[in-house]
Amino acid sequence: MNGGPRIGLAGEARTRVGEKNIASSGYKQGPLPVFATPAMVALMEKAALRAVEGYLAPAEIAVGSMVQVRHFRATPPGMEVVATAKLVEVCGTRLLFEVEAFNEKEKIGGGLHERIVVPAGEFVAKSASKAEFTQPKIGKPGS
Numbered sequence: 552m553n554g555g556p557r558i559g560l561a562g563e564a565r566t567r568v569g570e571k572n573i574a575s576s577g578y579k580q581g582p583l584p585v586f587a588t589p590a591m592v593a594l595m596e597k598a599a600l601r602a603v604e605g606y607l608a609p610a611e612i613a614v615g616s617m618v619q620v621r622h623f624r625a626t627p628p629g630m631e632v633v634a635t636a637k638l639v640e641v642c643g644t645r646l647l648f649e650v651e652a653f654n655e656k657e658k659i660g661g662g663l664h665e666r667i668v669v670p671a672g673e674f675v676a677k678s679a680s681k682a683e684f685t686q687p688k689i690g691k692p693g694s
Contacts (some may be wrong), residue, residue: 555606555667556646562602564594568628568654579616586598591634591660592618595650599664603646613646613666613672615662619661626654636664645666 566572572590575579580587596615605615626632633653640647644667651661 556603556638556641557606558638558641560602560606562598562604562636564597564599564601564634566590566594566632568626568630568632570628572627579662583625584628586630586654586659586694588622588660591622591632591637591652592620594632594634594663595620595636595660596654597650598650599638599646602636603666604649607668610671611668612671613668615664616645616667617665618662620650620660620664622652622660624654624657626659628654630654632659640665661671688693 556675562607568586572587573584574587575582575584578587578589580589596618599615600613607613631654634649634650635652637648638646639649646666646668648666649661650664652659
């Protein structure tokens with residue numbers, strides 16, 4: 552890591568709740584028109600990435616490896632949600648963040664998020680190599 556991320560780095564990400572990120576349409580998780588939990592988690596991950604921007608070597612990326620959060624307040628369409636991430640532990644290539652999310656009135660979620668710093672090229676190549684094993688065989692039955 553390029554001098555590397557250090558404890559205390561912080562990042563933030565924002566979004567407005569709308570059709571793309573509500574449970575009832577964007578995520579198809581039931582009838583409720585409220586900010587979806589997967590959207591909150593994605594926003595928290597984005598905040599964590601922003602915290603370490605500029606602290607990784609050019610050939611490195613930080614990939615998500617663990618999310619342990621609670622989503623305890625609903626947020627209706629039209630409200631803004633802000634996610635924050637603070638780097639609280641660095642152990643080799645492992646980065647642990649405390650993450651929180653707030654709407655315009657209250658805290659709506661929080662927990663921990665872990666990312667691992669890896670070589671970008673190696674990670675992408677390893678992932679792409681899996682595609683050759685998962686391609687469906689096309690042909691006539693019995694051939």
